[in-house]
Amino acid sequence: MFSRAYKTVVTVPPLAWVTLFLLVPYLLMFCYSFWSVSPSQTIVHSWNLDNYKELLQKTVYWQTLLRSMWIAARVMLFALLLGYPVAYYLSFYAGRRKDLLYQLVIIPLWVSYLVRAYAWKTILGSDGVFNTLLQYVHLTKHPVDFLLYSPFAVVLTLTHIYTPFTFLPIYAALEHIPRNLVEASHDLGATPSQTFWKVIFPLSIPGVLAGATFAFVLSLGDFLAPQLLGGPSGIMISNIVVSLFGAAYNWPLGAAISLAMLVIVVSLLIFSERLEKKWSFR
C-alpha cells in the first residue's frame, strides 16, 4: 500500500526517538544499578549486587517505599471514591449539562501541576486560607499546624491532582455501557440500585481498574508534592532517588531504587491489564 521509502521516513524518526531517549537511558540505569561509587566520588564500573543488598538491608529505603505505596493506595482509594460518583452522575444523569461538567472536570489538567501543589500550600499553611477561616469563626486561637507538611497534605494534593485521571477511564467505561441494558434490567424488575450493582458496576470494572492503576502508579512516583507539602514525615521514595542523583551523588544506588520501582509498577500494570481483560465482554 505504501512505498518502502515512505514507511522508512514515517517510522524511523519515532523509533530513533524512543531508542535514544527511552531505551538507552533505561539500559544505562540498568548498568548503573550494578556499579558503585568510590570514596573519592567516582563511579566504579565493577559489577556487583551491593546496591540491591543495601536497598533491602537499610530500613529507611524499604520503609519509605512502603510508605509511598501506602500514600499511593490512599490516593487511589480517594480518587476512586470521588471520580466514580462524578463519572456516574455525568454519564447517566447530567443530561444537557454533560459537556459543560465534563470540561469542568478536565480544566484543572490545564493548570500546571506545580501551581496546584503551591495552591494547597497556600490553603493549608499556618496563615493560609483554612487556618484564617478557623480563627475567624473562633474554632481555634492559634493556627493548626498538622495540616501542612504531613502525609495528609500529600494525600490530599495528590488526590486533587490525579482524580481527573481516575475519572476519565471510568467515565469512558460508563459511556460505553449500552443504555438498553439498563432498560432491560429495569424491565426485568430490578430497582435502580439493583441495576447499578448487577449491571452498571460490573460493566464499568475495566474503567475502574484503569483509573485505579493511573492514580496508584502516578502517585507512587511523585516527588513534587512530598517535597513541597510532605515535610519530614511525608517523604516519598522518589525524593530519595532525587537526592541520590543530586546532593548525595550516589547514582548507582539511585538507579537500583528506580529499577526496583519500575519492576513494581510494571508488574502492577500487567496484573491490572489481566484483570481488565477478564472483566471486558466485547
Added chain:
Amino acid sequence: MTSPIISSTATVRPDRAAKSTLLSIRNVAKSFGRNTVLRNVSLEVAEGEFLTILGESGSGKTTLLRIIAGFETATSGELWMGAERLDHQPPYRRRVNTVFQSYALFPHLTVEENVAYGLRVAKRPDAEIAQRVAEALDKVKMTAHATKKPSKISGGQQQRVALARALVNRPRLLLLDEPLSALDANLRRQMQVELKSLQREVGIAFVFVTHDQEEAMVMSDRIALLRSGELEQVATPREIYNCPATTYVAQFIGHTNLLKGEVKDGVVRCGTLSWTAPLPNGPALFSLRPEHIRLAGSGATNVRIRGRVLQQAFHGATELIRVDCGGLVLVMRTASTSAMLDEVELEFAAPDAVPVRESPERN
C-alpha cells in the same frame, strides 16, 4: 374471499369480544420538544391476544411500545392495566416484559444467569429459580448453551434467550420491539412460526412491533396500523386486508388498485367502468385487490373492461400483470401462465371494489 362493503368500524369476532381487556391505552400523546411523535392514540389489548403495532419507521410505533414498558413518559393520556394506573408505575414495577430489538442481553452474565435475572432481583428461592430457568431454557431449546456468554452464541440463539429471559417472569404482557429484524430471511420465517406457537402455548398477551406487513399478517390476531403518530386502523389481518379503512391502509397492506370514481344514484362511474354500489352521491375512492381481477370468463354479472398488457411480472406461483385500460392502469394477479398476453378483457365483481376513505394529511 368475498368481502362485505362496510365501514371501517368492522365487527369483532365474538370469541375475542368475550375476552377481557388487559391493557387500555387512552388518548396517549407524546412529543419530544416540538416534534410530535404520537397523538391521541387509544387502543385496547385483550388477555392472551397477539396484537401487532405496524407502521413505517418514524410512525411512532417504538415510542408507543416504550411508553407501555415505562421507558418513556407520555405527554398526555393514560395507561390502565385492569384497575391499576400503569403509567404511574416505574418500569421495574410493571408486570410487563420486553424483548428488545438488539436483545440487550447482559454481556457479563451467562445465558442461564441472563434468564435468571428477573427472578434473582425478585429474590425468589434458589430452587424455584433453578427450576423455572431450566423450564424456560428448555422451551426455547437453549438448554445446551446455558453456561455460555451471549457473545458466544448466534443472533437467532440470542433472540431465544431474550425471549426466555422475558417469559420466565410470567409477565401479563410481553412487548416485542422488532425482535426478528436482525435475523436473515429464512430464520425469520421460522421464528415467526415459533413465536406464534409459543404465544399460543403460554397464553400471554403479546404486543409486537414491526414495519413488515407480511410478518404482521402471518402472526397477529389483530393489527394496529400506525401512521405519523395516529392509528389508521385496528382490525384482524383479514379485515384489514379485505376492508381497508383508508387509502393508506389499502396501499400499505399488500398491493392494490386505487380507483377514483363518482357516485350518482347508486351507480359508480370510473372512467369507462361503471358498477352499482349503495353509496351516497359524490366522489368516492375504491380499493380493488389485484387478485380480485380476472381474465374475463363467463360471469355475466361482473364488471368488464378491455385493455392492453404493459408488463407481466413473474412471482413464482402467481404473476402480476399491468394492464392499460384506456388510461386507467390496473394491476391483476393470476396463476402463472406461460403465455405472453397482449389484448385482454378483465372482469371483477362489483363488491370487491371496497370503498375507502382518503387518508388525512399529516406532517
